[in-house]
Amino acid sequence: MRAFLLCLTIAVTAADLAAGADELTVKEITVARKVYVAKCAKCHQFYDPAKYSGEQWSKWMDKMGRKSKLKPEQEALLNRYLDAYRAGRLPGKPQAK
Numbered sequence: 001m002r003a004f005l006l007c008l009t010i011a012v013t014a015a016d017l018a019a020g021a022d023e024l025t026v027k028e029i030t031v032a033r034k035v036y037v038a039k040c041a042k043c044h045q046f047y048d049p050a051k052y053s054g055e056q057w058s059k060w061m062d063k064m065g066r067k068s069k070l071k072p073e074q075e076a077l078l079n080r081y082l083d084a085y086r087a088g089r090l091p092g093k094p095q096a097k
Contacts, residue, residue: 024084032081039068039078049086057086 024032049057061082065075084090 023089024080028077029081029090032077035070035074035078036081039070039074040064043068049082057082 047060052060061075061079065078070078081090
C-alpha cells in the first residue's frame, strides 16, 4: 500500500496539480486515498465511478457516506478525489492493496 501511495504521489505531476479550485494537492490525494482504504475498501471492492452517471454516482456516494459515517470534510475530499478520477485527472485506480 505504501508503494502505491508513493507511486501515486510521484505520478501526479505539476501539470496535474495546476491552479484551480477543483484540483487536488498531493497531500489531499494522500489523505483521500487513506479515507478510501479505511472507509470504502475495507467493506467492498472498487466500483469504477466512470461506469455510473453523475446522478447515480452521487446517490451512491451520499448513501455510502452515511453508512460509513464519514465526517463532512472526509466526504467532501473523497468526492473531489473520485470526481478527479472520473474525469481522468488521476493515474491508476484506487485500490485497497
